[in-house]
Amino acid sequence: MRFLLKSLAAAAVVLAVVAGTIALGRWLSGPDDGSAPATKKAIAAVAVDVLDIHPTSYDVNSRYDAPDPLGVEIRFRPPGDDGDSHYLYVSVRPADGDESGGCGDHYECADWHGHGGDFHLSWQEEQPEEDPGILTLTFRTAGEERSVTYAGVLIEGDPREQDLPLSVEGDLVRLLTDDRLSATTTQEMVDADLPKWPKDDTRGDPVPTTPEVVAHWMVENGARDAPTQRPADTTAYGDGAVGAELVSRDHTTTVVLVPPDSPAVPTCGADWHCETKGDVVRGWQPGAAIAIRRTADAVMLITVRSAAIDGPPRMTARFGAAGEDYLALARGYGSFTLRTTEEFAQDVPAW
Structure with a gap:
């Protein structure tokens, strides 16, 4: 009987030590930040975090009559740039099943595979005295289409070969392949505090x-x-x-x-x-x-x-x-x- 009691006591000590170690590990690594449905604000928060930008404004309804539930426009200025704000449009939506990508008459395009999905890059070069050019990078993965559109400096050829404030194959790929840029994100991104986020952020709701x-x-x-x-x-x-x-x-x-x-x-x-x-x-x-x-x-x-x-x-x-x-x-x-x-x-x- 004494042997049984001592064995039970020893087992209790081991369990307590293990439980304490697990609790200490959770405390050191922070709380378990569970998943949550994404919002426009969460999508913006992921972009700000990954790209390390300082937005000057956000627009939750830049398309006005066409809803994009997880799309948001971000204006920002890169360090040392005192001109007009640069433009980003970041969006997440279900893939529509059309895998062709497509390329309009006025755009150049490139496609490649990586990070468990397919990338489609399209760009329009500058039109002197009219348009500085624009690019859109799209990533399709697991039934989801993530995209980012950028404009702000002259596009004078393949944007992958230009020194842009946000590099295509570095910054923009890193953004689109971040697991938090998805219809399901983290509670931390949902609750993020974004200075200059509009108080009325339901204008673009469907x-x-x-x-x-x-x-x-x-x-x-x-x-x-x-x-x-x-x-x-x-x-x-x-x-x-x-x-x-x-x-x-x-x-x-x-x-x-x-x-x-x-x-x-x-x-x-x-x-x-x-x-x-x-x-x-x-x-x-x-x-x-x-x-x-x-x-x-x-x-x-x-x-x-x-x-x-x-x-x-x-x-x-x-x-x-x-x-x-x-x-x-x-x-x-x-x-x-x-x-x-x-x-x-x-x-x-x-x-």
Whole structure:
């Protein structure tokens, strides 16, 4: 019995020493900073920490009408630079499945693999007396797309070969491969104290698009500002669809935005004469013309009804104002999305 008690006592001492050692180790290494959902402020905090910059300002809604829940603009001045603030836009979003990267007509591009993901660099060189140039580096990893855009000094060729305030293959790669620059970050970054962070940081928060917003986008993108504006009938497309109608003297223009996973996504039916041009499906029947195209998060159906329509509405002169409105929207410009920003929604006049 005495032997058993002594053994138990010895075991207790060992356990106490081990527990004390673990506690001491945790105390020396700091508290366990668990993971937390990222915010715009957390994304900015990671950028400031990794790049060791001193921002002059932040903008949580630089795109105004297009929400980017984990995107933030940062203005800063490198040491010794007394000119205009340099520009950064840092963003994290789910990868969209398009692995091609792509490169526009006015950009140069480069791609490489590393750090467990794929990098895509695009840049636009300076245009004398107009634009100093700009670069964007994107990193795709584990279903996530992290990107940083920089402008501030002249881009005179491959930015990897230039002496920039923030090097591409050093600073910017280090930022994009930091585990904290993600949809899940650390509580420390969420709680970071950022001087000059805006007190009102909800202006860029996503909110559902309303019929008034759709109508405003229609006019912004070339449709005439009709005297009558009203919500479109979206019952055929189920929950989540939203749209607006602009009613003019001789024609009605309608735009409906439908979630891509809706059971009733718009298609060109058997009663329509249809053709596909680029990524836009165009169709017509006597008295109406339609166009179907995809936006960032929706399938967009454009409909123009007019007695003048008796063939493919390819030329604006043939169908007058109805044709002009149709082509303005069918060309594929504009940021028609199912969600907009809080600030933009508040600025659009109510009906």
